[in-house]
Amino acid sequence: MNDVIVSESCAVTLLGGGKVNLKDLREALRLAPSLVAADGGATFAMENGFAPVAVIGDMDSIPVRIRADVPVGRFHEVSDQDSTDFDKALRNIDAPLILGVGFLGRRVDHQLANFNVLARRFDRRCILVGKHDVVFAAPCELELPLAPLSRVSLFPMAPVSGRSRGLNWEIDGLDMTPNGVIGTSNHVRAGHGGPVSLAFDRPGMLVIVPRASLNLAISALERATPFSPAR
Structure with a gap:
């Protein structure tokens, strides 16, 4: 796969900026140990002692204090305004499995947008993990x-x-x-x-x-x- 930002042979945990349960994040990292943050997900990661290998998004949701703590080389700004941060991150990760945490719950419009991305990027093996459910695009x-x-x-x-x-x-x-x-x-x-x-x-x-x-x-x-x- 060409032109990706993160390429991993192990599973990846992708952390979004929505509602995150620390227990869910820890379990995801146990199963998918490489952490990538989608824009505002970097805030939760850094505030709880987790260092993402990459932060991907348009960077409009990250406070200055968080930017200062993340190594410059790990920021990957994708400025296109026609896609969500989940889409920006998902299409730029090459990994055998992606577990998405922080993409279910809180705002219904964001959740619907995430479902839209999940269905369109069906060639990425991605599971969204929430408090009550897990969601993924069906394979053939x-x-x-x-x-x-x-x-x-x-x-x-x-x-x-x-x-x-x-x-x-x-x-x-x-x-x-x-x-x-x-x-x-x-x-x-x-x-x-x-x-x-x-x-x-x-x-x-x-x-x-x-x-x-x-x-x-x-x-x-x-x-x-x-x-x-x-x-």
Whole structure:
């Protein structure tokens, strides 16, 4: 991958400027030890003793006192005003996995914008971690080894059709769209003994599962069949 700012062989934790739980950040760093901050996320990082390897964004949310504490070579200003700081950071990280902390909760408009980016940058293996949920863009084919009755919500950010095995309400034959049929509040069928299998005809579906399923989601994405990279 060319022209990226951060290239890592290990997983990366991307810290946003939204509401951050210190416990969530520490857990993310245990799983993805390289820390990158998206603009204002640098403030939380530095105030809590974490030093990001890079800060990426338009730099309009970082106080002067924080700028002074971050080595100059770690600031990477991306001045384009047509994209969010999450987008600026995500498209400039090359890593096998990105865990996003500080992108869910607080402001609904920011959260919706982050979902938009997650769906558009589907070729980045990225999971957003929140207090109650983890969210990621569905790959072409995925198997989630969730327990029966576990919540599995599907929300299309574009027209998407798919197939499933193991859900209480299977999605086969459904044409799902943001302003039409969606798949929230679904769950693993009672008595289902294997992984939930999902397959989609095109990118654009978001998968939302409980926060406790983060490790399962990571393992599932590692084994998943991806879509061809975005152009």
